[in-house]
Amino acid sequence: MTSRLTSFCLMLFFVTAVPAEIAGFPFESETQEQRFRDLSSELRCLVCQNQSLADSNAGLAQDLRSELYQQVLTGNSNNQIISFMTERYGDFILYKPRFATKTLLLWLAPILLFIVGIFCLIRFSKFKNQGQQTQVNEEELQKIRALLQAEEEKQ
Numbered sequence: 001m002t003s004r005l006t007s008f009c010l011m012l013f014f015v016t017a018v019p020a021e022i023a024g025f026p027f028e029s030e031t032q033e034q035r036f037r038d039l040s041s042e043l044r045c046l047v048c049q050n051q052s053l054a055d056s057n058a059g060l061a062q063d064l065r066s067e068l069y070q071q072v073l074t075g076n077s078n079n080q081i082i083s084f085m086t087e088r089y090g091d092f093i094l095y096k097p098r099f100a101t102k103t104l105l106l107w108l109a110p111i112l113l114f115i116v117g118i119f120c121l122i123r124f125s126k127f128k129n130q131g132q133q134t135q136v137n138e139e140e141l142q143k144i145r146a147l148l149q150a151e152e153e154k155q
Contacts, residue, residue, distance in 0.1 A: 025069045036072050039081055040065060044095045052095050 027033040037054065043064065045056035053061050053068065064085075071081045085093050097103045136144075 025065070028073075032072050035078065036069060039068055039072070039078060042082070042095055043068070043085060043093050046089060046093060 040054040045061040047058040048056045
């Protein structure tokens with residue numbers, strides 16, 4: 001029993017002593033690995049378009065991850081890496097686009113659509129309420145009374 005416990009403890013020690021590795025990319029430290037994970041989730045796969053680099057299996061995504069790996073190992077900051085990628089591939093590579101004049105409509109469209117929706121909802125609800133109020137003139141009222149009186153006499 002003690003030998004099993006000892007071998008288990010040794011195995012745990014050696015597992016934690018092995019440098020971190022993500023999909024064939026060995027890192028020197030945990031901070032580099034975390035930066036790689038964060039950046040690969042912030043950047044979009046140019047082929048898949050709806051997946052981050054971390055999630056994509058496309059060949060181009062693998063190449064971009066290799067480029068990202070090299071940038072992380074050389075010690076470039078996150079801003080330098082993102083600037084390099086956007087200069088090379090455009091703003092489309094960013095999974096969350098920046099707030100700029102080019103993307104102003106993208107950021108403001110949901111708010112504008114919400115305001116227009118509330119306006120239409122209020123406007124159409126007023127029309128609906130006004131349409132239900134109908135005026136009955138005296139002649140129609142007399143006819144209704146006569147029909148009701150005839151119905152009561154039959155009973």
